[in-house]
Amino acid sequence: MRSRIAQRIHAALERKLPERRLFIRSETETRFIRLKPETQLLAWIGAAGLVSWSIIATAILLMDSIGAGNFRAQALRDQMIYEERLNAMSMERDLRASEATAAQERFAITLRQVSVMQTELLQAETEVRELKDGIEVIQATLRDMRRSRDDARDEVGVLEARLDMPDGAGASGAASDEMTGTVDLLASALAETAAERDMIAADAEFALDHAAEMELELRLLQDKNDQIFRQLEDAFVVSVEPIERMFREAGMDPDDLIAQVRRGYSGTGGPLTPMTFSTRGGGPDPDAARANGIIDRLDRINLYRIAAERAPFDVPVKASFRYTSGFGMRWGRMHNGTDFAAPVGTPIYSTADGVVTHAGWSSGYGRLIKIQHEFGIETRYAHLNRIRVNVGERVSRGERIGDMGNSGRSTGPHLHYEVRIGGRPVNPMIYIRAGQDVF
Structure with a gap:
């Protein structure tokens, strides 16, 4: 039974793909290679698969490049919108400050x-x-x-x-x-x-x-x-x-x-x-x-x-920046702060009056500054390029304490900013958003 089916398949293949011979001639002798219909079928299937794979891979690469371009364009648009909003908030803050001065x-x-x-x-x-x-x-x-x-x-x-x-x-x-x-x-x-x-x-x-x-x-x-x-x-x-x-x-x-x-x-x-x-x-x-x-x-x-x-109601970065990661779960792990991305050397400022309790290298944080404030509040400034304060030094709100960098476990220049109350991390944006309505 199997031989009959095989013969029928062979006969059908011979009609479509007749047997061919590939001659190889040398100086002394001539040889040939028989290309059976089954062999030709497998060659055609392999060639078709290779061409299909090439087409699909090329299409995927093109789609990725187009998507990456759209993502960069969208990121640039978001950055421009955020910078405009930040400038507007800065102008409004200056206006509120002038109004407060006039009221005083x-x-x-x-x-x-x-x-x-x-x-x-x-x-x-x-x-x-x-x-x-x-x-x-x-x-x-x-x-x-x-x-x-x-x-x-x-x-x-x-x-x-x-x-x-x-x-x-x-x-x-x-x-x-x-x-x-x-x-x-x-x-x-x-x-x-x-x-x-x-x-x-x-x-x-x-x-x-x-x-x-x-x-x-x-x-x-x-x-x-x-x-x-x-x-x-x-x-x-x-x-x-x-x-x-x-x-x-x-x-x-x-x-x-x-x-x-x-x-x-x-x-x-x-x-x-x-x-x-x-x-x-x-x-x-x-x-x-x-x-x-x-x-x-x-x-x-x-x-x-x-x-x-x-209390840390101020923003640690005054220059143009972009939020790259917020407080919460990230890649299955807890992210205890907020990331501000800007060029290396961007000034970093203290968000409240306090005393420096740490100023040096700290494992994944890289160059780290810790400042202890009143009411049991502590702020942390990580991945710095340069530290401008010493342990035990008293700093004021708005005082420059370091420069942004890429030290420690970091994928690019940014500031990792944390706020902790009694050693427990809280969302820094709670204080920053609350302070933006007043200062």
Whole structure:
């Protein structure tokens, strides 16, 4: 059965591929090679496979080159878009910084106005108190003079009654002259008392009018002071809310931060002393309470500023760069930081105030800098080309600490930037994005 099938296949192949002979002739003899139909079929199949493989491989190479070109073009477009966005964010940051500077200048001017208003209020209150005391003295003097006048009138009446008595005619001339002199003296005293009374009454009326004017001026000053207080309170609300939101977005409790910073800056004294307004022994003055509230908020803003300088809200690379790898799983392993790609030698800056705890080579990190900040935060700057700080050195936010490089386990020039809290790595972009909304 098999031989019949083989014969039929052989016969079909002979019709399509008849047997051929390949002659090889030399000087002495001639030889030939028989090419059976089966051999020719295998040769055709091998040649067809080789040509197909060449076509497919060429097509794959062409597709890869086209795809690589598209990828590079897309990467260039993404880089241009990112650089434009970075420039826009830099301009917006500069604008916000200029607005913050202008707001601080306006606040300083307003604070000076508040101090002037406080001085004027204290002077006005002193003048009003002196006027009230003077009025009370004048009123007491008037009451005493009225009593003296009434007593003098009574005494004059008594003397006149004695002069009119019948036995007064038999009195001696000396006594009569003495009585007449006494009456004249009392009459002149009454006249002087009346004139002085009229003068005191005029002075009292003038003092009352002046006191009314001073009270009106005091009310106007209080209204102006209240307007200034409202403006200051609104300005503080606008200034404090973005900063508090920045800390909350970074996962930090603003109240805890303020408490920690206040413990580190617990010295007393300085310009932020409570304001006091005299209330003449009365209850608490609302202006003093509002002024002290503004001072407390100013102190809170100052503490926020200190905390922001000690937390890594800044970007470690100021020049043009490109994000090449983010925080998270990468190739089956955890990537504990964010990579910034730029040319070798690009300046690297500290993202917050702190102390350098490591500055040297560290296995896969290459040249590595570690900086310990407040609140248990540590930042790491790896794969550097050059280190510009030493261990134990205190650095400030925005200070240049090294140059970008390709040291350690790295595939190209870039900065590997990490943020760790209590030794646990966190996403650095949380702090960078939070800081971009404020700084």
